[in-house]
Amino acid sequence: MTNSLRPVLAFSIMAILFLLVGFMQSWSVALAIFNLCLISSIMTLGVNIQWGYAGLFNVGTMGFAALGGLAAVLVSKDPVPEAWSAGGLNLLFAVLVAIAAVSAIVLIFRRMSKGPGRALVLSPVIIIGYFLFRYFFDMATQDIEAVNPAVTGYLGGLGLPIILSWVVGGAFAAGAAWLIGKVVLGLRSDYLAIATLGIAEITIAIMKNEDWLARGVKNVAGLPRPVPYEVDLQEADWFISLIETLHSGTLSAFTGDDRVAQLATLVMQSSSIFVKLCYSGLFLAVLLIILTMSIKALNSPWGRMMRAIRDNETAASAMGKNVTKRHLQVFIIGSAVVGIAGTMLTTLDGQLTPGSYNPLRFTFLIWVMVIVGGSGNNLGSVLGGFLIWFVWIEAEPVGVWLIEVSTTWMVESNPVRLHLMESAQHMRLFTMGLVLLLVMRFNPGGILPEGIQKERR
Amino acid sequence: MTDILNALVLFSNFVLIPSLAYGSQLALGALGVTLIYSILRFANFAHADMMAFGTMVTVLGTWWLQSLGISLGPLPTALLALPFAILAAIGMSLLIDRSVYRFYRTKRSSPAIFVIASTGVMFLLNGIVRFIIGPNDQRFADGERFIIRAREFKTLTGLDEGLAIKVSQVLTVGIAVMLVIALFMFLQKTRMGKAMRAYSDNEDLALLSGINPERVVMITWIITAILATIAGTLYGLDKSFKPFTYFQLLLPFFAAAIVGGIGNPVGAIVGGFVIAFSEVMITYAYKKFFMYLLPQSMAPEGMMQLLSTDYKFAVSFIILVIVLLVKPTGLMKGKVV
Amino acid sequence: MSFLSGQAMFGGYGGADILNGCTIDVSKGEIAVILGPNGAGKSTAMKALFGMLNLREGKVTLDGVDITATSPQDRVKLGMAFVPQTSNVFVSMTVEENLEMGAYLRDDDINTTMEQVFDLFPILAEKRHQAAGELSGGQRQQVAVGRALMTQPQVLMLDEPTAGVSPIVMDELFDRILEIRNAGIAVLMVEQNARQALNIADIGYVLVTGENRHTDTGEALLASPEVRRSFMGG
Structure with a gap:
């Protein structure tokens, strides 16, 4: 298969998967997954900038994402x-x-x-x-x-529009990355990993316990939205008439009160889809901007230098490249991207819940995305973000379904069957581990490998 | 005079004894991390989950033995189930080494690749444990709970402060000491132990001396599995078993290993106690302690607490980061490859 | 028939060949020295003989048996011992433990061999419980050679044993190597100190760009004006 065809095929398969969810579960679910996929891809791009471009082993993604979330509160809530x-x-x-x-x-x-x-x-x-x-x-x-x-x-916060916080979140993460990078970037790769993992935990501990800052584990809910609220839409005339025109075929089968009731249901359903679509549009715009910039950067002289440093640090520093300074630069940029994604996630959730930050979900899962997608390849990261988030979410219903099918011969109340059904949600952890190990072993470049075919050990 | 005694008893009850037990658990975990690091040369992110896996088998075994009506009298039944759990953990470790790490070893991959592979293993084990036993808290300690209760101590000594010593705490310290002695005897006196040290010291020269690397690696995994299972079981007896809590012990382990000097077994033990004592001492409220020691007029107003208890876990990370900055080789000279 | 023999060896570490058909032979009770300018492939030839480098062409025989495909570890079992130029001791282990590790493959009593090593290098007996990392450069080299001798090898290969040691220590070390040869062991070494090495050599190989340039007895090479001019500064 030629290299240019591979991404097209991969993303087409991804699209088909979304269509499947749309038809089999619901469009609302499909869009919900899609939005989180978009955010995941941005986070993955951030980690890829660090690992794929420069070989920096940052396992503190969770901390930067949480700082981004904090920015959402501090910018958007009223003082x-x-x-x-x-x-x-x-x-x-x-x-x-x-x-x-x-x-x-x-x-x-x-x-x-x-x-x-x-x-x-x-x-x-x-x-x-x-x-x-x-x-x-x-x-x-x-x-x-x-x-x-x-x-x-x-x-409280500054009471500004929440969309501003996306920039502020990036800046928060960048600031933290500068401070951390100054301190830990000299360490060898696995020390750097341990240090960043620890710093991320400290960040979360502070956010959980400093109530004066963002209410700690009491959470800050009800963040303002950058998109309309469902209730407002349901009462807006333009929205109702839009739905009326869109569904005129379905509605023509009804008359009188039935028609009014039918329209009300449709408006209700569509309002939530419309909101999700608005988010999708915003996230997609951010993703495309960051992706374009990443691709441009990677192919620029700067990107080539980065990769040179990654592949042979000693030679690069012998050639007069300031390795530490470049590393710091790339660490800040990557972390800022993760921070932006973290702010977007909190915006989408509408609340900041420090207790929900878990390294498995916010750090290691992102790493699975980077490796599976193809480290060093920006499109690969986006694909990895999409695919892995999709699998992460869908592993549970599919797991339940699989267990249901394979235990049909058992009685409903069979304890083994009940235990399996209950445990199906943990299959996703197992699946992630397996996917990561299999990709590393049999396709170390990931699904969309880095363009330059170079054996990375 | 009795005030000083009361203060000392108070300190022992809330700081000294809990830290000793927790420190022993951390030391055993950190020893595993440090051994893998010195022989396989990577930071094993799956270590805490191997500990959870081993402990899970202990818990299941304990339940099974309890259902058969078998017990150890005053001692926890878990000790009977422990050998089976160790065997299971050894089997799992060797299986993982065969199917995952050996491939990268023959390719001589960089440590970062090993670490990423170990996060894959971490996910796998985490999933297996939660799948089998569920994510919830499990208590499996039985038998006698206390060697001496606070109330008994008070009537015995006539002091105002009580001292409680749990069976699990004494077991923890005792077993940890025996295990550490056995490990050091092995490393210092036996041919295999020396071969492990030689391999850790200079891999190429070890090969030139005819030391079989696969055998060294195998023995290392076996020892680590033993250490991890025992550490996990002791921790579970002392507190309780919950997969996520065990996963979170990874950082204190790393902290202990690095603070002590990674790759140095003595350092791992020192580091374990340094981390445990700082966690407890920095978050302990000394108000009552000072009330015994100081005259009434000077009694402290606040809680006399350096950091709130909520930061207990963060303390180990803070120490870790400081050590990485100030002295990356650790307190005892570890190896920085 | 020489005991260890590498014939018409070609090979390198990927990329261009470093060895271009050189041949090295050494017999028991003989010291063979490999000389040559920097980049001539001296150490590479040695590593090829020990199997640490895959040959593209040519073969290595030990006592007439083809061992070209045998791994270094298995060559140790066949009676070959190698002392690398650097990191050639276990720094964190005691002198005695270093020697024990040298004899790792042996199941019989190693005390006699250890006594022999201590007789050869008396200073090691004195420092037997000290960590090898704490010893001086010359003493470390003795530990390294001693470790290699613990397998009771038939061939001892030394990669620049006198690199970085003082002239007095160097003479001392060469004396010991002569003793080792006299015990009937085949000794092969790469040396920078050409004059002193040729003094004790039974046979010398001068390599240039991976090929044999001169091969003769140590005495003859010492006497050869061309060799003197090229490698011994006149």
């Missing part, structure tokens, strides 16, 4: 002025103390030479700084969290 007046001043003091302490520590670290003298000066600074910070910070958080805790109890 809580009572909370600001209750704890804002103390929080400001806390921040000032933190800045002062950190700069003092950095200064001591730079100015004094290593030895017991430095430790002697450093430790009181750290201890006093920490307790002073905690003094103001604890007062601030206590006051903020006391403000109407059932509804707010946090500082």
Whole structure:
């Protein structure tokens, strides 16, 4: 099969799969999966930029996605002025103390030479700084969290349109990536993996426990939407008439009250599909922009240099390429893309639930997407995002169906059968592991391998 | 005087004893991670899930033995089921090595590829465990719960503070100590143990000396499976068995192994205790402790807690990140390949 | 008939060949030295003889048996021992453990062999419980040679044994190698210090671009003006 045909075929199969879901389950389900597929592909593109372009082993995707989610809250929710007046001043003091302490520590670290003298000066600074910070910070958080805790109890956001947060989410992730990258990029590959995995867990721990920031595990629900609400659509005249025209064939079979009832049902169903389609349009636009930029970047001199560094770091640095700086660059860009996808996900959910971030789903699954799709190939990443998310979701109904079929000979109440039915949802983990291992073993380049046929060990 | 004693008892009850038990569990897990790292040269992301797999077999075995009416009297029945679980974990480890890792070993793939493969194994094992036993919390400890209860201790000593020591805690520390001694004897005294150290030290030279790498790798998987199953069972007896909790132990294991110096077995043990003690000590509220020690007028107002208990898990990651930054070779000199 | 023989060897590490038909022979109780300029394929020829490099053409025989397709590990079992140029000891293990690892394949009593090694290198007996990584460069080389001798090999192959050691240690090491030869072992080594090596060599091979340029006794090569000019600075 020629290389240009392969993506076309792969994406056609993907389209057929969606059509199958549409016809067999429902169009609403198909669109719901499609939207998450779009977000997954963007995340995968982000990881691919890091791993596929530069060989950076970042297993902290979850943290960047969560930071993106945080951005959605901080941008779109209305500010809580009572909370600001209750704890804002103390929080400001806390921040000032933190800045002062950190700069003092950095200064001591730079100015004094290593030895017991430095430790002697450093430790009181750290201890006093920490307790002073905690003094103001604890007062601030206590006051903020006391403000109407059932509804707010946090500082709120800026009250801006949520679509803005997509950019802010990317910026948050990029900022965090800069900080983290400065620190951990010098480590060898599997250390980098462990470090990023740990940092992601710390990020989630902070988001779960710092209630003043985004209500922690109490969640922030009811985020504003970038698209219309179903209820508004159902009452909008233009929407009703649109549905009327679209379904005129079906409706012509009814008259009078029946027709009105039928129309109402259709409007109801269509409004949810319409909302999902709006999201699809927005996500698709973002995906296409990022994909185009990624492809352009990969084929530019910059991308060639990246791959040169990936394939032979020593040679590249011998040729005068600043490897660390390039790595930092690519780490920031990739993380920003993941952050954008994380913000989009929170936007789609309409709520931020820090408790739902799980490394299996938000980090390792993304990695499966990258590897299966084809690391180093942007189209491959998009395909991997689509395919793996699709399998992740559909593994459960298919698993249930398979077990149902294979246990038809058992009695309804057979305990083995019941246990199997109950456990079917865990099949997806097994399936993912199996798919990953099989692809790595028998098709290490992924479904759409990187253009340059080079054996990667 | 009694105040000081009360403070000490309080500290032992809430910090010292729990940390000792947790530290032993972490040390055993970290030993497994470190052994795989020094022999197969990759960070095994599936280690915690192998631990969950082994423990699951222990739990199932315990239930089966209980249904037969077999027990160990005051000791948990799980100890009887443990050998079978170890065998199952060894079998699974060797099967995975055969079907997954050996391929990349012969290709001499980079560590990153091994790590990604191990995440595949992680998914597989995670799925198998949840499929068989479900995602829920399982308690399987039976027999005597306590060696000494807090109330008994109070009446015995006349102190205000009680000291409770659980059977599982003593078992954990005792078994961990024996296991570690056995492992070190093996590594230092036996031919195979020395061959493992030689292979870890200098793979090429080990080959030139006629050491069979496949055999070294096999023994390594066997030892790791034993360590993982025992660590998991002890953890489960001490707390409870839940697949997701076990999966989350992966990072403390890595933290312990790296803090101690990865590839260095002594380091893994040191690291295990460093992580356990810091987790407990940093999140313990010292208010009562200081109330015993300080005069009434100086009694602290706040909780005297460095970090809220919610951050318990994060502590190990923070220590991990700091060590990676400040001293990537770890406290005891580990190998950085 | 020489004991170990590589005949008309061609091969390299993928890409262009490094060996272009060179032939190396060594008999028991004989020291053979491979010399040549940088990039001549000296170490490569040695590795080819030990099976660490697949030959494209040519064959290797040991005691008349074709071992071209035998793996390095199996060649150890057949009585060949190899001392690499670098990382040739287990740094984290004691001297004694290093020697034990050398004898890993043997099931019989290794104490006599270990005593022989200690007789040959008395300093090792003194430091037997010290980690090899803590020893000086010359002592490490002794451990490396000692480890190789523990298999009781019939052929001992040394890749630049004197690289990076002081002249006094070098002379000492060459004396020991003579003793090893006198015990009836075939010794093959690659050397940079051509003059000193040829002094003890029974036969010398001068390689250039993977081919034999000169082959003669050590004495004759030392006397040859051309060899002197090219490799010994006059």
